[in-house]
Amino acid sequence: MNKYEGMFLLDNSKVKPDAAECVAAVSEAITKHGGTIVRAERWDERKLAYEIRKQKRGTYVLAHFEADPTKVAAIRNDVNLNENFLRSMVIRCGEDFPTFLTAADYEAMRPRREEEPAADVVKTDVIEEEV
């Protein structure tokens, strides 16, 4: 059993973009070939960088799973044939899984520029009240 990190892009017009359905669709594809899911979550629903099969938006699901190396090709093939999936990316991890980060986590890591001027405004308000 090897550890894999898989990201799957689901077709919004075929699968409802809510969390439960997307994760179910992905976990079904993996467990069908004897894989065990460690963690699977809806990653994000966003605009695609380019159209795929006339779709402009899609839902991403990120999954950490363990599977037999001989079965991974079958999982990939299955997903490619499945019309609900627009794209898939299955990458073998080393000894350990990388930390599981959703798109919201990445968004939180992003440096913000708007916060600083907002803080300044609050400060000046306080000074005026004191005067």
Added chain:
Amino acid sequence: MAPNGSRAKAKDKKKRLKKLTERTPCRWCKGLKTCEEGLARIDWKNVDQLQRFVTPQGKIFSRKRSGNCSRSQSLLKAAVKYARQMALMPYVG
């Protein structure tokens, strides 16, 4: 002119050239004990991070431009290509 003068000039030029061509440490490995720690931070799902290493059109910057070391550039290149495949980043802007 004394022969010493021209030799000193040549030496000076050599020094300046060295300064110009000297590489600053790679931003991933900088200040860390092992490069692996820094290189582990390269993540193909982190679009904001990758965006800093491509042109507005989505072309990957050269090593000369980004200042990456050979290994980090290689990993970054792979990461951008994964992101393109998953439609997180554009192939052509």
